[in-house]
Amino acid sequence: MNQSKISVRYAKALFGLVKETKSYDNVRKDIELLLQCIGELPELQFVIQSPVIKVGEKIRLFNESFRDSFDALTFTFINLVLEHRREEHLAGMCRYFLDLLKSDQGIRSAELVTAVAPDEKLREHIIRLVSKKYDCKIELHEKVDQTIVGGFILRVDDQQIDASISSKLNRIKTELINSQS
Secondary structure, eight states, rough: OOHHHHHHHHHHHHHHHHHHTOOHHHHHHHHHHHHHHHHHHHHHHHHHHHHSSOOOHHOOOOOOOOTTOHHHHHHHHHHHHHHHOOOGGGGHHHHHHHHHHHTTTHHHEEEESSSSSSOHHHHHHHHHHHHHHHTSSSEEEEEEGGGSSSSEEEEEETTTEEEHHHHHHHHHHOOOOOOOO
């Protein structure tokens, strides 16, 4: 079974249980935290990837680390993943679960890249405009990239609006070079 099928099956199973028990918020927070920990903690990555550490030891380590802060459903899910030795797919399961949850709740992710961090008023305005255009709730992720000089780049799914100064300068440069030829 390939990696993506494993991640999808486990994520769908967890999502089904979350819908059944209506524990959306608690499990979502747990899964977001778990995904963040997997991405940022080399020690946790080592435990997950190590073929030498026995299943019982991994369960004990996860128990000590997350038992008090995670919902019982989340913790049961993690134990199931560990018992079936699917821990190397845990990050993929978390990402796919969050995608399922967002899709079910009508939420789309958008990324806003600016040269300086936008103020709260501008952020709210952008969220309203994008929500209206796509007729959904928007989860806005912001990124500051000073190389765009000014303006913004907005990405929603596979669409991108590039209104950055750097891209406009590059277009002008290309036009000038092409006109000299």
